[in-house]
Amino acid sequence: MDGQPSSADDRVTRSLYARMHQRGESLPEAADELGLAAAEIDRARDQLTRLDLLNPETQTAADVTVTLKRTLQNTHRLLDGLVEQHVRTAALAKHYLRLPEQADNHAHIEFFPWLNRSDQLSERINELAELAEIEVLGMHPIAAWTRESLEEGLARSETTMRNGVRMRALHAQIALSNPLIREFMGRWRRLDIEVRVAPVIPTRMLIYDRRTAVVQADPHDPEAGSILIRGGSLVKSLAAIYDYCWTTASEPDDVPRSADGVTLTEQQRAVLRMLAAGQKDSAIARSMGVSTRTVTRLVGELTAMLGASSRFQAGVRAARLGLLDVS
Template structure:
């Protein structure tokens, strides 16, 4: 009976012997049970740890056994506590696994590429992607070609590029090729952050928006996926299909990018900071700003800001 409650045979024998004769000593236990003294002493220590033996009040240094009923209650309580601790550990492990599944950090470009390959290869419904910047490196496009082709044959694919890719023949050519494979491709000045959503269940975003080499965050939290998808759909609705002319400019001849840039620079952002906010290069910002200054007849950024405000461009 005691064995089912966690006592090994020697511990049962020692405890039973002390229940029968509380005054029995180590030497006598050794002789009765045919065990080495060290094993008897280790077993006594174990029984003390289990609270089945307690210091004797009558014999200093001696031990006294608790009753069998009390001992069984103690062992049952101990087993219940161990089972509860085990359940808590399992629950904590499951929670940790769920957290890892819902948000996983991928450090470095190789880890990100490996995860993207697995996600796209397993896509079953739809892939949504936003690609910021005024150009995508030719080497990057070439490396993605095979995977993109396979993906577009199996699932719906929608891609958003920043409007400024119109100035990059390589990126535009790739976008057209993707459209030929079956993807839907649109352009928008609002594409300022990189984003990939697969099957409405998994999203990949950069850990640091403007430092792709740091890595990415892979998330599967339904609430967050819903928000990111809503953002994509909002931009998609206003975006222009690849091959179609850009939306009409404002009466002043300003494109959405021109107007957004003027506001950012008026707020005191540097070219580099404005470029990061818009998802384009600082070189493109300087080119756009040079054109705006020429149109405004301004010789400095400050003069351009004053004139833009006077004309109601801000």
């Protein structure tokens, strides 16, 4: 039965891990010395796997410090909710623009519906790019890019860079699997535009001189329109969030790339998420409502597709490639 481990199971797991860590024994060796029953061993193994405290290849204890460091490196994912909260707050503000009372009297907010976004918003973005004096920060999730739209953006960036403005761009890691994006990423970098990639890009956003921001009204719905926020503390908060995302992101050359055109079905993505969490085929099958044989087949296919040497590595590699975070 799935759920939180009992206090007894927790004590067994801690004792088992302590012995493995102190004596350098593998899980089977330590369990044998402690005289644990098969069911206790299975529950302890599942718990250590969930906590990322078990090396799947050697069945030995993973170092707690290394595990904590890896966990902290992933905390930027928690920022997704904070970014969405800020953006939704801005979206709500559009309904109260006519009220004389404003929470921030120095902020000016404009809403751009999706229907006229391509005209009015593009004009405003061009104006902001020309007026930028210090820096332009961009956050770009996966989109239906075309060569025409990318050329247009590149021309705008060239103008901005000629004015001595620093430009930084955050992209989703999975974008590296798109040859068109890889081509333009090289062109951006030759212009001295700084580019980094991350597994998760929470929303689309542009920030100009930390005074003006253009954000997607709803991170989950591009057709919900966009919001321009000028001045006020909200833009400073968004810039601070951007800085954190930038710090935890990677240089493109440091990120492994999947083969061009690699895509996953929702079923494959669900299996990989559970593999990365260390779940067994039987647990994955129950969660998905399919047979264990089906899960075993999917795991074999995914392991081969990702060039992984183990099921756990397949899940981890997919997460590093950003494949698990594409909606």
